[in-house]
Amino acid sequence: MLKYSLRENLLTPAPDDYMAQAADVRSYTLDEIIDLMMDKGTTLTRADVAAALQVYGEMVSAIIKDGSAVNTPLFNTALSISGVFNGANDSFDKKRHTVNLNITAGTLLRDAAAKVKCEKTETASTDPYITEVTDIVSGKTNDVLTKGGVVQITGSRLKFDATDAAQGIFFVPETGAPVRADVIAENKPARLMAIIPADLKAGTYYIEVRTKLNEMSRPLKTMKAGRFNKPLTAAG
Incomplete structure (x- = not known):
């Protein structure tokens, strides 16, 4: 469903x-x-x-x-x-x-x-919502990830507490453990910018944003996560 x-x-x-x-x-x-x-x-x-x-x-x-x-x-x-x-x-x-x-x-x-x-639900999701992922180095959108380069993520409810290791931007591979972006250049509700880990292995990844902040940037008790449904490729 x-x-x-x-x-x-x-x-x-x-x-x-x-x-x-x-x-x-x-x-x-x-x-x-x-x-x-x-x-x-x-x-x-x-x-x-x-x-x-x-x-x-x-x-x-x-x-x-x-x-x-x-x-x-x-x-x-x-x-x-x-x-x-x-x-x-x-x-x-x-x-x-x-x-x-x-x-x-x-x-x-x-x-x-x-x-x-x-099935239509009555209330809209309050989870982070990603509309577009841009690889700044190549200029391509919703396509590739350049290791060591900058990724720009746009959407809504994206801001997170960068001091909490459980929150942030995660590169989720098809197999294996997610990789967190350690260097954040911009952290706003509608736009995030971060350095793509230089040691990211070649393969297919999904971008996921995890946050415990609400739309007013106030802390929440539970984690919210939003994953971009388009696969992105990190070259070798």
């Missing part, structure tokens, strides 16, 4: 325009998915399943690296090139051109999305 609440749409001039905001969305890591697979019952050991998924991920990555496409029931990929070429004799230049990975849902995911049931 996908729960949602309505919040004012600030992107349109009409005063009565509202937009849906997903609420209480559970996010699963690869480790948690493996746990669910084991609970469902299989003759394979957990180590076997983890190893198979590891090899699967490596092979998909190798296919993409080779410039090929992947078409599976889960997802389909296609590569494209952006940037301006100076005449018919010009060639690809990493300084001027970019290879883009385009991913669309496969038949299994499309069928699953079509069957999602929605």
